[in-house]
Amino acid sequence: MAYHTGDRPASVWENRKRFLSIWGLIPEQIIAGKQIHGIGVHPVDSLDLGRGSRQGTAIPDCDALISKSSDVVLAAFSADCLLVYLADVYRGAIAIIHAGWKGLLKEIIGEVIEAFTRELGGKPKSTLAAISPGICFDCFEIGEDVAAAFRNKGWSKFLSPQNNYSHHRYLLNLEEVCRLQLENAGLFQSNIQVSGYCTRCYPDYFYSHRRDGEKTGRMMGFISLKG
Numbered sequence: 001m002a003y004h005t006g007d008r009p010a011s012v013w014e015n016r017k018r019f020l021s022i023w024g025l026i027p028e029q030i031i032a033g034k035q036i037h038g039i040g041v042h043p044v045d046s047l048d049l050g051r052g053s054r055q056g057t058a059i060p061d062c063d064a065l066i067s068k069s070s071d072v073v074l075a076a077f078s079a080d081c082l083l084v085y086l087a088d089v090y091r092g093a094i095a096i097i098h099a100g101w102k103g104l105l106k107e108i109i110g111e112v113i114e115a116f117t118r119e120l121g122g123k124p125k126s127t128l129a130a131i132s133p134g135i136c137f138d139c140f141e142i143g144e145d146v147a148a149a150f151r152n153k154g155w156s157k158f159l160s161p162q163n164n165y166s167h168h169r170y171l172l173n174l175e176e177v178c179r180l181q182l183e184n185a186g187l188f189q190s191n192i193q194v195s196g197y198c199t200r201c202y203p204d205y206f207y208s209h210r211r212d213g214e215k216t217g218r219m220m221g222f223i224s225l226k227g
């Protein structure tokens with residue numbers, strides 16, 4: 001579904017077209033960012049249509065999109081990283097977030113919810129969140145340096161030492177770090193839905209960067225308001 005991993009652009013376009021047609025949407029409606037594992041949040045509306053729909057047009061430095069426009073399809077791509085969807089249904093405000101360990105370490109969720117509140121008038125107490133499939137706790141091994149960075153944030157409870165075959169290796173629970181940040185930003189626990197599927201554990205369903213390497217495909221997630 002993404003252009004940046006070497007698939008033929010015409011095939012990517014066709015895949016997006018088939019996928020979106022299920023909801024009566026078209027690939028021209030896609031707005032997407034060039035994801036850099038940063039914390040760039042971009043408010044977009046119908047004037048931004050086309051940014052990210054064709055190869056080379058994605059919004060630079062953009063790991064999150066927010067909008068109140070009913071004709072846009074906010075899209076993001078992943079193959080192990082989490083995608084987080086937000087919707088304040090009362091105010092018609094939506095967001096999509098690409099959140100891997102780097103983005104979560106930089107607290108991207110709080111950053112997006114702040115922009116969502118400031119720019120769109122979204123309210124955390126009436127916002128629903130969904131967390132996509134992503135790499136699970138058992139599959140996501142990290143080194144001492146990354147573990148130390150999470151420990152320094154006070155998040156050691158999301159780490160577990162991996163002592164089977166190697167010292168100084170840890171497992172990291174990305175999904176729970178994500179949930180904590182949503183709750184810290186003011187969302188109700190009961191308004192957070194988690195897929196629970198692991199991208200690495202289910203090769204028949206998902207691409208996984210950890211399992212398949214750099215050149216694997218990308219899933220697309222999107223969120224859109226009903227017009």
Ligand SMILES: [Zn+2]
Pocket residue numbers: 135136137138139198199200201
């Ligand atoms: Zn797994």
